[in-house]
Amino acid sequence: MxxxxxxxxxxxxxxxNSVFEKRKSxxxxxxxxxxxxxxxxxxxxxxxxxxxxxxxxxxxxxxxxxxxxxxxxxxxxxxxxxxxxxxxxxxLQVVFQDCYSAVNPRLTIGEIIAEPIRNYKRLSSVEEENQVQQLLKKVGLSPEDVHKYPSQFSGGQLQRINIARAIALKPxxxxxxxxxxxxxxxxxxxxxxxxxxxxxxxxxxxxxxxxxxxxxxxxxxxxxxxxxxxxxxxxxxxxxxxxxxxxxxxxxxxxxxxxxxxxx
Known part of the structure; x- marks a missing residue:
């Protein structure tokens, strides 16, 4: 299939362009x-x-x-x-062009990646953090990054974080x-x-x-x-x-x- x-x-x-113009399709x-x-x-x-x-x-x-x-x-x-x-x-997941607007700057990297996991799975806090750390390793980042914030990363690193979030549920x-x-x-x-x-x-x-x-x-x-x-x-x-x-x-x-x- x-x-x-x-x-x-x-x-x-x-x-x-204005209220006086006829709509264009x-x-x-x-x-x-x-x-x-x-x-x-x-x-x-x-x-x-x-x-x-x-x-x-x-x-x-x-x-x-x-x-x-x-x-x-x-x-x-x-x-x-x-x-x-x-x-x-x-x-069905997505990774957009703008890696900065795709993340909430007020959330930690762990919270950002865990978002889809929380929507579909019931894990303990320890299980969730372990899973997020494994995802960070999969995309070439350090498990210790889990407690950092988006402002501490470059654009390329943020896109890796967005990719980690996209693969979290194995879509x-x-x-x-x-x-x-x-x-x-x-x-x-x-x-x-x-x-x-x-x-x-x-x-x-x-x-x-x-x-x-x-x-x-x-x-x-x-x-x-x-x-x-x-x-x-x-x-x-x-x-x-x-x-x-x-x-x-x-x-x-x-x-x-x-x-x-x-x-x-």
Missing amino acids: SILVLKNIKKTYLLR IEAVKNISLTLEHGVCLGIVGESGSGKSTLGKIILGLEKPDQGEVCFLGKNLHNLNSKELKELRQN KLIILDEAVSALDALVQIQILNLLAQLKEEFQLSYLFISHDIQAVNYIADCLVVMHQGEVVESLDDMEQLEQLEHPVSKKLLSSILPPFPKLF
Whole structure:
């Protein structure tokens, strides 16, 4: 069974600059159908405004499509009641671009990572702290960091903390929405390697959303290219990346630098 199936997803926004102007409709997502298999990283790449992040929000349930279905683990996410949705959500996690706004600065790192654990499990304080410390080790941080605050960490370290929180419940799918784009080049490599390691260890599926086709090429097993709300090209074999033909794909390819060196 496919882990995620999108069927004819459409999303339109009505916008206007002032009360005197007639509303304009913008089709952010146009009739998109996709399938993601278990254990696969699907890259969604496109320029700013292509609709890729809107699609991610629809999959997460943060936006409701005007048309179409989002089937996760065989269930339509937008037809579930609150209890059913909560049960399913433990298998669907997200890591956003802004690692700073994704954490509460008033909470300790231990409390931040433990948040999803507390929502779904009943653990003693000792069991919870042990689990959080193990998660910190998994993402390359020290177990002693559990009592520190976000202000004591760099952007790359905070993104590791967000990743630790995302894997806390051992989900089936993690959506990575520009998860490395705000980081320095070397830190990007380190985070991409971490994500690749965790994918293999936990048999995770990823939806990797990015404007950076180089980063997508580094981690994805397959990709789709979006432009103006549509999928304009797809690729099942990343070894054939240079065979992409659409003008937008070629523009993205032209920005590729020498390949990232793998660190493991």
